[in-house]
Amino acid sequence: MKPFGKVVVCGVGLIGGSFALALRQAGMAQRLVGVGRRPASLERARVLGVIDEACDDWATALAGAELVLLAMPVGQMAAVMAAMAPHLEPGTVVTDAGSTKRDVIEAAYSHLDARLTHVVPAHPIAGAESSGVDAAFPALYSGKKVVVTPLPENDEGAVQRVCDAWEACGAVIHRMSPREHDRVFAAVSHLPHLLAFGLVHDLAGRANAEQLFSYAASGFRDFTRIAGSHPEMWRDICIANRQALLGELDQYLAELAYLRALLLAGDGTRLEHLFDEARRARNAWAEQQTNPVSE
Amino acid sequence: MKPFGKVVVCGVGLIGGSFALALRQAGMAQRLVGVGRRPASLERARVLGVIDEACDDWATALAGAELVLLAMPVGQMAAVMAAMAPHLEPGTVVTDAGSTKRDVIEAAYSHLDARLTHVVPAHPIAGAESSGVDAAFPALYSGKKVVVTPLPENDEGAVQRVCDAWEACGAVIHRMSPREHDRVFAAVSHLPHLLAFGLVHDLAGRANAEQLFSYAASGFRDFTRIAGSHPEMWRDICIANRQALLGELDQYLAELAYLRALLLAGDGTRLEHLFDEARRARNAWAEQQTNPVSE
Numbered sequence: 001m002k003p004f005g006k007v008v009v010c011g012v013g014l015i016g017g018s019f020a021l022a023l024r025q026a027g028m029a030q031r032l033v034g035v036g037r038r039p040a041s042l043e044r045a046r047v048l049g050v051i052d053e054a055c056d057d058w059a060t061a062l063a064g065a066e067l068v069l070l071a072m073p074v075g076q077m078a079a080v081m082a083a084m085a086p087h088l089e090p091g092t093v094v095t096d097a098g099s100t101k102r103d104v105i106e107a108a109y110s111h112l113d114a115r116l117t118h119v120v121p122a123h124p125i126a127g128a129e130s131s132g133v134d135a136a137f138p139a140l141y142s143g144k145k146v147v148v149t150p151l152p153e154n155d156e157g158a159v160q161r162v163c164d165a166w167e168a169c170g171a172v173i174h175r176m177s178p179r180e181h182d183r184v185f186a187a188v189s190h191l192p193h194l195l196a197f198g199l200v201h202d203l204a205g206r207a208n209a210e211q212l213f214s215y216a217a218s219g220f221r222d223f224t225r226i227a228g229s230h231p232e233m234w235r236d237i238c239i240a241n242r243q244a245l246l247g248e249l250d251q252y253l254a255e256l257a258y259l260r261a262l263l264l265a266g267d268g269t270r271l272e273h274l275f276d277e278a279r280r281a282r283n284a285w286a287e288q289q290t291n292p293v294s295e
Numbered sequence: 296m297k298p299f300g301k302v303v304v305c306g307v308g309l310i311g312g313s314f315a316l317a318l319r320q321a322g323m324a325q326r327l328v329g330v331g332r333r334p335a336s337l338e339r340a341r342v343l344g345v346i347d348e349a350c351d352d353w354a355t356a357l358a359g360a361e362l363v364l365l366a367m368p369v370g371q372m373a374a375v376m377a378a379m380a381p382h383l384e385p386g387t388v389v390t391d392a393g394s395t396k397r398d399v400i401e402a403a404y405s406h407l408d409a410r411l412t413h414v415v416p417a418h419p420i421a422g423a424e425s426s427g428v429d430a431a432f433p434a435l436y437s438g439k440k441v442v443v444t445p446l447p448e449n450d451e452g453a454v455q456r457v458c459d460a461w462e463a464c465g466a467v468i469h470r471m472s473p474r475e476h477d478r479v480f481a482a483v484s485h486l487p488h489l490l491a492f493g494l495v496h497d498l499a500g501r502a503n504a505e506q507l508f509s510y511a512a513s514g515f516r517d518f519t520r521i522a523g524s525h526p527e528m529w530r531d532i533c534i535a536n537r538q539a540l541l542g543e544l545d546q547y548l549a550e551l552a553y554l555r556a557l558l559l560a561g562d563g564t565r566l567e568h569l570f571d572e573a574r575r576a577r578n579a580w581a582e583q584q585t586n587p588v589s590e
Contacts, residue, residue, distance in 0.1 A: 208479075
């Protein structure tokens, strides 16, 4: 794999920072430039050695850039693309790390229309409980999946460069259509986050919240771990993917209505059967996860 | 604390087996006798040194017993109490490890009416992902809560002996009313289990289940860990506590209806606010959990 010259990371947090660290460790980036909303965070990223340079204007950042990773919450993608567009050079490959794909692609069609051959959407299936550049580490993507959802307009060489970059980070590439991507992740990621946020919010609002939390144990801890996730990031994901997410939520509400009916009827036989099927499916999945991916 | 003479454990699995191991390690049991449905499991418990003797009749098991722990799924409590009743001696203290309390107490009023001074209901808030006697270990209860829900009929000396036993296992005693117990655990334990079983069951039934599971990551893994729990045990808990559980489920369904309305309206501001409140509450709780209890 040919190393990249200048690599620009917009949003140098856990995701963007770990990408920068991994590329550097693999010897795949000659110069790493950070762009972002908060000058203090960028300066922190520079001090930590995650980036070589913090940049506050797109003209300078994009001059001679070979690769750009957009790693902000997806709600900012359109505005960032609009700001970048006048300064983007023809050969620069642009990719993103957004958790949703159809909305990011809509933003690209709106704002990067002249550069679609080189705009390759992707989603690394990795993450951690903590956010921010201090949480970044180079092995974050090691053995993890990166879903690439190329556009019909894409130049195959540009797609290959994006795959090169992620493979240099240790990731495994999967290709999917944007629609399929958004439906799959609505089910296995966005819905569980919504459900966990909802349960904690529900209990925290009770008059006896303090008592309730004092008896919560490890089952509760694991079930609600994802309710500690970044609110702005998850607001953006839920809004961006709300069509698929509403479909998943409604299907889940039908499941809960069935469970409610079994409880009302005191139907232990069907309840046990359902629990048993769930346990078998969950255990079969867990056994296959020799190296479980994080998100 | 005065050691117990003969201690009988009915249901020598993770919970009952760990109790036996912990009492023995603390020098608090002179003789440990196991009773249970499956002779092979009891024999395994004997071979592992968890019990001294496996016993298949209640007359022999209860002769001269000082303490009995009932550690089967709560759905078996009534039948076991009925079988024990004719052989129970006046001085024997009976306690249980059931995850629900009102139904166990109902069973005691029905079948152990003549011995209520010495029947002290309790619930250790501890457990592990695996079940069965092979998973038992003496430190399971170390630093964990045990909720004792004494009956108005209880002899205070009998209550103290039950507290002695659990404290010898390293647990911290909390007293609550049975009704309060069942409502608190419906919210922080029974409902999350129902929700996790439901999500996995829902996804496992899809035509593209294999694809969905292949992209499930660590958030999904933690959220669904409790869907790997024992189906019979959780059937019994859900049925026994269905009144409180239905109340919690309905409150949660109202929360989901609100979330659904925010999604439909695309109301990112309120969604982020809700996520932020949930995250704060969850993180505040997690920070207090210096030594998180298991269940």
